[in-house]
Amino acid sequence: MTDLKSMPLPELTAWLGERGEPAFRAKQVFRWLWRGVSSFQEMTDLSRPLREKLAGECALYVPAVARKQESRQDGTIKYLWRMADGNCVESVLMRYRHGNTVCISCQVGCRMGCAFCASTLAGRVRDLSAGEMADQVLFSGKESGLPVHNIVLMGIGEPLDNLDTVLKFLKIVNSPEGLNIGMRHISLSTCGLTEQIDRLAREGLQLTLSVSLHAPDDATRSRLMPVNRSTGVEKLLETCRRYFETTGRRISYEYAMIDGVNDADWQADLLARRLKGVPGHVNLIPLNEVEESPWRPSRRVAAFQRRLEGHGVTVTVRRRLGGDIDASCGQLRRRAMREQ
Ligand code: SAH
DSSP states (O other): OEEGGGOOHHHHHHHHHHTTOOHHHHHHHHHHHTTTOSSGGGOTTSOHHHHHHHHHHEEOOOOEEEEEEEOTTTOOEEEEEEOTTSOEEEEEEEEETTEEEEEOOOEEEOSSOOTTOGGGTTOEEEEOOHHHHHHHHHHHHHHHTOOOOEEEEOSSSOGGGGHHHHHHHHHHHHSTTTTOOOGGGEEEEESOOHHHHHHHHHHTOOSEEEEEOOOSSHHHHHHHOGGGGTSOHHHHHHHHHHHHHHHOOOEEEEEEEBTTTSOSHHHHHHHHHHHTTSOEEEEEEEOOOOTTOOOOBOSOHHHHHHHHHHTTOOEEEOOOOOGGGTOSTTHHHHHHHHHO
16 A cells, blocks of 8 residues: 655655646645545545545555643643554654644664663664654644644654655655645754764755764763764764754754763863864753663753853753653653553
8 A cells, every 4th residue: 555645745746647647636635634634535626536546545544642641730742653553652742932842753662772761672663654753743733732833853763763764754744735844943863873964964954953962972972872882972073063064053962961970070071172163052951760771860960051151062951841741752652562
């Protein structure tokens, strides 16, 4: 069965063109798909024979809400979606003053193996399709009744480990006939796959790249993130500098603060030194505790922030949302898996 929802508009136009349909027909179908219809019968401005032909040839699946949790503290909503093959992934809808942001997953599980992350504990099951990613945005909005202004690729999975599909996803959500979300309203977070960062740079997109750094020294970073064992901090930051030079976009460096592991003054000093000449800012994240892991949140976030600022680094501290609903990093999927 053909999956029309994973096709950006030009691809859909070509596909329908091969079946003798004019370009405006593709636009009609694309609009219906991204309005969230659940059957081809609902595409009422298409002829009945065309609707039947599409229904015979194509799958049209709408993800089901397997679980939903809403934070009483701040209105954050977390969805666990069940997809056509029974696998589940999560998305989080966060309500900020600057708009509603949906954090989506790009893989079922993850194979990057970061030591503090719940999403990678059971490895990667499969990649998500472009349609499954865009559906998380569409249906988080529809299900909650809230408009979606921003997207962050910071849920389960490593976006640059599924880059071709992520690029299609970006075209779909960015399209005015699709979800119409501007590139400047999209952030993509990576654990630091340097070849793919270079590839992404060549696409010249205006999205925000976030790099999960978490430590300025190779010993600590390799301990936390297996990806660092082949690509050290220095090569990663060189790649980041190239990314900035090619795209003109400043990078956001994520830094999850872990007690006694990456929160020492010398690490703040080294981080500041290494970021010299690599325009960007540091986003300190209070560690979310994962049951299965030995790491604890740092108690030195403010001190670390001041130390970095003393060196002239721009620093923000991520506000914790949805603390009462497992709202982070694959925790809801883990819980559902444990309970089954
Ligand atoms: N694979 C991508 C995106 C998914 S994770 C990446 O590595 O960037 C999104 C962010 O949450 C990453 O910075 C990740 O390192 C961080 N993260 C994962 N587990 C965490 C935890 N327990 N506490 C705080 N941040 C965590």
